[in-house]
Amino acid sequence: MVESNNVNKKLRGFAVLINSILAPLNENKIYQEKFRNLTVKILLNASNLNHAAIIIVNRGLLRVESVPNKPKENLKKQKIGWNAYLEMDTQTFLAIAMNRLSLFGVAKMWLTRKVKMRGIRKLLILLKIFKFLTSNSE
Numbered sequence: 001m002v003e004s005n006n007v008n009k010k011l012r013g014f015a016v017l018i019n020s021i022l023a024p025l026n027e028n029k030i031y032q033e034k035f036r037n038l039t040v041k042i043l044l045n046a047s048n049l050n051h052a053a054i055i056i057v058n059r060g061l062l063r064v065e066s067v068p069n070k071p072k073e074n075l076k077k078q079k080i081g082w083n084a085y086l087e088m089d090t091q092t093f094l095a096i097a098m099n100r101l102s103l104f105g106v107a108k109m110w111l112t113r114k115v116k117m118r119g120i121r122k123l124l125i126l127l128k129i130f131k132f133l134t135s136n137s138e
Contacts, residue, residue: 011066013046013050023064032061041055041056041057042126043082044093048089050068051068054080055126084126099131
């Protein structure tokens, strides 16, 4: 496990995209204040790309790392230690991040098995983070 973390320090694929979307939050004092007591790891796997992204929120500091998603064993909870898991294609991730897809839309995709989720309570934190990106009022 330690070796894989050292190898993947350079962001690749999907993690680069997620990092570019979420990185501005580290400079936002309101975000840091709101999430200062939170520690969570969320694994986002874009099924149509070669690398998954791990979003690590540690007391208001947000970090993104990349992990190869093939073989599937690389994404196991025992290996990475994630609290929540979300798998869908890239277009769906972007629609959620830009607030173009509602929670109802995600639930509908989950029922049709286009989206895979584990740790749904922790995934709500991810939705709050994405919502925080699109609105200045929180």
